[in-house]
Amino acid sequence: MAQQTVLVVDFGGQYNQLIARRVREANVYCELISFEKIREKIEETHPIGIIFTGGPASLLEPNAPRIDAEILGMGIPVLGICYGCQLIAGTLGGAVGNGPREYGRRELAIKAKKSKLFEGVSAKSTCWMSHTIYIEKLPQGFVTSAVTETCPVAAMEDPERKLYGVQFHPEVMHTAEGFKMLKNFLYGVCGAKGDWTMSGYIERTVKELKAKIGDSPIVCALSGGVDSAVAAALVHRACPQLKCIFVDHGLLRKDEAAEVVRVFRDEQGMNLVAVDASDRFLKKLAGVTEPEAKRKIIGEEFIRVFEDEGKKMGGAVDYLVQGTIYPDVIESGLNHSAKIKSHHNVGGLPAAIKFKELIEPLRLLFKDEVRRLGFELGLPENVVMRQPFPGPGLAIRIIGDITPDKLAILREADFIFRDEIAKNKLDREIWQYFAALTNIRTVGVMGDERTYDYTVVLRAVTSVDGMTADWARIPFEVLQNISDRIVNEVKHVNRVVYDITSKPPATIELE
Ligand code: XMP
DSSP, rough: OOOOOOEEOSSSOTTTHHHHHHHHHTEEEEEEGGGEEEEEHHHOOSSEEEEEEOOOOOSSSSSSSOGGGGGGGGSSSEEEEEEHHHHHHHHTTTTEEEEEEEEEEEOOOOOTTTTTTTTTTTHHHEEEEEEEEEEEEHHHTOEEEEOOOSSSSSSEEEEETEEEEESSOTSSSSSHHHHHHHIIIIIISOOOOHHHHHHHHHHHHHHHHHHTTSSSOOOEEOOOHHHHHHHHHHHHHOOOTEEEEEEEEOOOOOOOOHHHIIIIISSSSSSEEEEEEEHHHHHHHHOOOHHHHHHHHHHHHHHHHHHHHHHHHEEEEEEEEEOOOOOHHHHHSSSSOOOOOSSOOOHHHHHEEEEEEEOOTTOOOOOHHHHHHHHHTTTHHHHTTTOOOTTGGGGGGSSSOOHHHHHHHHHHHHHHHHHHHTTTTTTTSSEEEEEEEEEEEEEEETTTEEEEEEEEEEEEEESSSSSSBBEEEOOHHHHHHHHHHHHHHSSEEEEEEEEEBBTTSSOOOOO
């Protein structure tokens, strides 16, 4: 049976990916598409329902994105959110107009007691609003199904035609019963069966990969990061011949390289080629202090190492696995809510090895789904929940030139920091945390001896996507303990400082 699909039509609102994630969380598969592709996507996917998202445009402007009225007459259930709700009204002969800005939490009062959208929802609850355009006249056949004190049409519906609109945002947490409303739409109105699960996804993908690849040669570059790890584990289920190449550039954290080999070769039984290229990288980096120069050298050296590996395989393979995930696909496919990435992972492999086709088994999944999939495939927590780690590794966490001694100092200090964060159960709430080594040396006193040693910086931030970040409010006692342990246990460190700058104006990494 074909997978049921819901189309989430993007009008450029900031919560659009969140809407798609909520739908998936409700075990319904959805795709986030541009409003310009709506017709072809309906033909291609035969959706069980459509959700119009919010967006920054105003229907009062001539250039606002619009849709054909026909789309609302096909019998496919539609839920319009914010701009999407106004769009339904405007398209079907209703009217919208400017009003006072309504922003933040509002009390929502349900008027249509029998509404399928509000089944089981409290008569009064909290919703989240963000708009200045109001629905002034309902289209024919619609009734007002909810109001707030300031918004006379907070929700509207025409249950006959299965058309629903909400002025507020059911996808955000501040709308207390929003998830229930989305599920009501998906299950009560669209007739969803809840057939989107990670175990189902594994089963289908493995079948497809087997049929497509068979026993042809297939290669994956394993970085140790979540996406490439999960992609490799998934492909390995279908293609045991998968060859994984893992390059240790000598700039990984304590025990990290050994851990990759243990998990993927020993536990998962994969054909893993671990290349210890630390000498090559460190030689190239000797004396280099400029951050971008370090990045460039590392990126280039990766390609050289992969080229060497490629030669050993005869220079070409049929298939190459890459851990592209859905947000990357969305970013390149929708030009509305596109973000500009500041960094790209050091890849190298596609540039260095010839291949016929790229295999991207995660390209439909959000990050949280990738993690669930990882657990389902039996990968351990420290791989699946791993925090982001930059491609150039510790090279951009050592300010100034990189030496084996400095790497050893940083590895120990960083290990203690991570160990204490985990022991204090702060690892899930802090987005990224690490130690960095400054090139500052200061005077200290240990025992009765004068010391002249390095200063370690602790960096810990909360963030959603790394684009902006705030410094994490780690309790003082925890910081105290970390500082004590580092100066006591790590030779050549006599001072520990905590970085309390947000991004912007600072960045997360120090280089
Ligand atoms: P910044 O330091 O720019 O970092 O605030 C934002 C996020 O990107 C990671 N980062 C990198 N990742 N190659 C990478 O693959 C890089 O050169 C690089 N520089 C920073 C950083 O760890 C954070 O998650």
